[in-house]
Amino acid sequence: MAAHRRTGKRTAGGRTARAAATVALAGAAAATGLDGPALAEPQRTPEQVRADVAQLYREAEAATEKYNGAKEKAESAQRRLRALQDETARGRARLDDAREALGSVAAAQYRGGGLDPALQLVLTDDPDGYLEGAALAERVGSRQKAQVGRVRSRLREIEQLRGAARAEAESLTSHRAELERHRKTITGKLTAARHLLADLTPGQRDSGAGQAARSSADAGAGPAAPVSVTSRAPSARAAEAVAYAYEKIGSPYVWGATGPDAFDCSGLVQAAYRSAGVALPRTTYAQIAAGRRVARSELLPGDLVFFYSGISHVGIYVGDGRMIHAPNPSAPVRLAPVDEMPFAGATRVS
Structure with a gap:
């Protein structure tokens, strides 16, 4: 019996440890709705909760x-x-x-003594049957042969367009299915x-990085670039992009x-350079390849700075070790130190 009691104690302790680890890594306990003595855990500090929230925001941003x-x-x-559908309509x-041109020839031939079998085949509503029997067209005259060839070419053109359209539709x-999967991941995170934030008081939520983000936005929402x-x-385009980014300080994420x-x-970076007449790709992992890579020690205002190993975050460098970026749903577009996140690389847009 003593041995049996010891086994039960280890099992309960294992459940508690696993539950606590799950909460610490992903904040999962807040999302499951499970509670009770079996899942009891020590009260976490506001700093630990904010760290979990930051991790969820990073995962959502990726x-x-x-x-x-x-x-x-x-x-x-x-x-x-749509282009293929339009081209198919033109092909038809x-x-x-x-x-119609071939039909005119066929009508004249019919009046002159009957319709050649090849023309009968070409004028059918069964293109596949026509293509399979196209060898019969060799028996018609040169003028008819050219017209039969044009019809055959048009039929093949339409079949190719249909095949390409089917591939694009797939x-x-x-x-679209991939979009929905990522949408569910984002909304879940x-x-x-x-x-998690609902468990904190307003003062606890505002402390730390969140307070810094709000203070930066409140102190100078939308200022002119110095x-x-x-x-x-x-370059002039980089200067225009920087000016645009300054104007958007305080805009929501x-x-x-x-x-x-x-x-x-990445939307902020794309919009900033679009205002300067430069078309950048939409995503961070494409934007990092859109210019010339530069070392951190060579950064100039307008350079794109990227963060995390997965290149999941980007900002616009504005000099003096600072950037303008759209952090996450907890903070608006703001000025921030470049070293507040793990630096992954930089690109200078030409």
């Missing part, structure tokens, strides 16, 4: 960049599909013209973060947003 990439691919597939018109469906900053930019009133991190 998913946001994947969402942005999938959205870009879906929109591209949609454009290609060309086919109708070719068949690609579009796949990208943000919901878990909100649940001449001392823009004058050091390596919204995942998937590219302005003009709300942004996510």
Whole structure:
């Protein structure tokens, strides 16, 4: 019996340890709704809760960049599909013209003594049957042969367009499914973060990094870029991008947003350079390859600075070790030190 009691004690302790580890890593306990003595855990400090929230925001931002990439691919597939559909419609018109011309020849031949079997085959509504029996066209005259060849070419053109359109439709469906997966990941992470923050008092939520973010925004929402900053930019376009970023200080963070009133991190960078006439890719992992890589010691205002091993966050460098970026849903667009996150690289946009 004593041995039996000891075994039970170890099992209960194992459950408690596992539950506490799960909460510490992902804030999962707040999202599950489970409670009771079996899942009791020591009260965590506000600092620990804020650390969990920060981790959830980082994971949500990584998913946001994947969402942005999938959205870009879906929109591209949609454009290609529409173009193929338009081209198919034009191909049908060309086919109708070719068949009408061939029909005129066929009518004249019929009046002159009957319709050649090859022309009967070409004028059928069964393109596959026509293509399989196209060898019969060799028996018609040179003028008829050329017209039969045009019809055959138009039919093959339409079949190729149909095949390409089917492939694009399948690609579009796949990208839309990927979008939905990333959307669910993002909303799940943000919901878990909100649940964790709900356990803190307003003062606890505002302390630390959150307070710094709010203070920065409140102190100078949308200021003009200092001449001392823009004058050091390596190009006029970089200076314009920096000026745009300064104007957007205080704008809210919204995942998937590219302005003009709300942004996510890569959306802010894209919008800033778009205002300067430069088209940048949508995602952080594409933006880092959109210019010339520069060392951290060589940074100039307008350079793009990237963070974390997965290149999941980006800001615009403005000099003196600072950047402007869209942090996460807890803070608006703001000025911040470059060294507040793990630095991953930098790019200078030409």
